[in-house]
Amino acid sequence: MRAVSLRVVLVLSSTCAALAGQAALITEQRVRETVTWLAADERAGRDTGSPEIEQAALWLAQRFQAAGLAPVHDEGSWFHEFTVPGLVIDSGTVKMKLVRRMGDAVSEHVLEPDRDVRLRTGADVIEGHDEACTVARSDDPVMQRLLGAGSARRPMVIEVAEDDPHWLRAKGEHSVVGGRRAAARPVFLVRKSVLPPPDPEQREITWLATWSVGAPKKTDVPQKNVMALLPGTTAKDEYVVVSAHYDHIGTGNPVDGDGIYNGADDDATGTTAVVLLAEALAKTPLRRSVLFVCFAAEERGLLGSAAFCAKPPVPLEKVVCNVNIEMIGRPEEGKEGKAWITGQDLSDFAAIAKQALERRSVGLVDFPMAANLFAASDNFSFVQHGIVAHSISAGSLHEDYHRPGDEVDKLDIAHMTRIVTALCEVVREFADREAAPAWNEAGRKRLERLRK
16 A cells, blocks of 8 residues: 555656646746747748748747657658649749820830839739739728739739838749639739839829730649657557647738738747647656647648648547647636637537646636637648547637737737646646547537538
8 A cells, every 4th residue: 555655646746746847838938939939020920831931830840849859750850741722923024014194294114024023923814015004002002902802803013112021022933822813914013112103293193004924833832730749658649639820821901001910819829839838748748649730821721731631640540639729819808817619519628628727727718709610720620530629719809810910019928828838737638538539419410511
């Protein structure tokens, strides 16, 4: 009996030491530092296919490696690679003459390719002669509406500063994500000050464009999901996937002069949680293996998680659940230190998570849109393969959702730190408990409808 008691004491002591070590790694300072790097202006909104999302992928891999986690692939790669459809376009092929008419005054402007004018998008039509076109500044409300609608039935010319991210990315031959719209004209970028300023008397100005571009070429734009493995002990061939998406929507229509959609809450907060959970649990012995994944291209339609499930790095039948983390930095008033789960009525996932969260004094609350949002994040790619998968959130669909105002200084870092600390308990619970989470009758019916 004394020997048994000693073993119990040792296990409890080890657990307490592990929890203390985890708490030391999940601090407000480390939360702020991590989310600030991800959502900084230098990341330019982490758009799919951008140099900045590539930088973020490398940074995440370095964090996982420094934590002492293992790469999933035998060759030592931290990445699950896939591609999204795109086009190769070349600003060096642009030929453009703009004719400006203001009353009786007519002026011609021949633009030098790649120096004065660049290609922002590919198009189905590759030349035009004396076509009416739209010329406006990037912050012009009319231009913003046209771009927001994806409209390019006539050539559009956007005046931008030389340090504008769109201008810099459009240099020379480059790839863009997406395809060509039938009968669409290109969107051109023109360096500010090349064209004459607006008429101070606000007389009506019309523009005609004679232009041609090289034909765009279809391509596959490479993307990276970033992965790290914490091998399990007695059930290491079973996996808990802990995930968040690290992409956002990049740059776009300026609001109050700010055109960078930083995505601090969506979903730099979730990505921060994955990184800090990986670091905190890196030395913790857990029954099941834990696979930490930061998904790319979620904002393009869950493409990263869909690619992961289509060509999984581990057998999908061995994944017992997916804990997906979305937007945990801006709670509704009065719900600080509270979390909510999408689709919680479909399985026992929420009931299991609730007990773990409460051990760290985080309550589980209802959210009006939780049922609808079940299919809106990367967890749903796993659901489509029959895996119990839900998103845990601790925020709201605030006014800055998908807007430039989603900045770090609006996050509740204390709340976020509390949630990440509690999520450590959630991951431990799913990794250590004997029984895997399971769909209930409502969940099974949902799966049946998906399969039809």
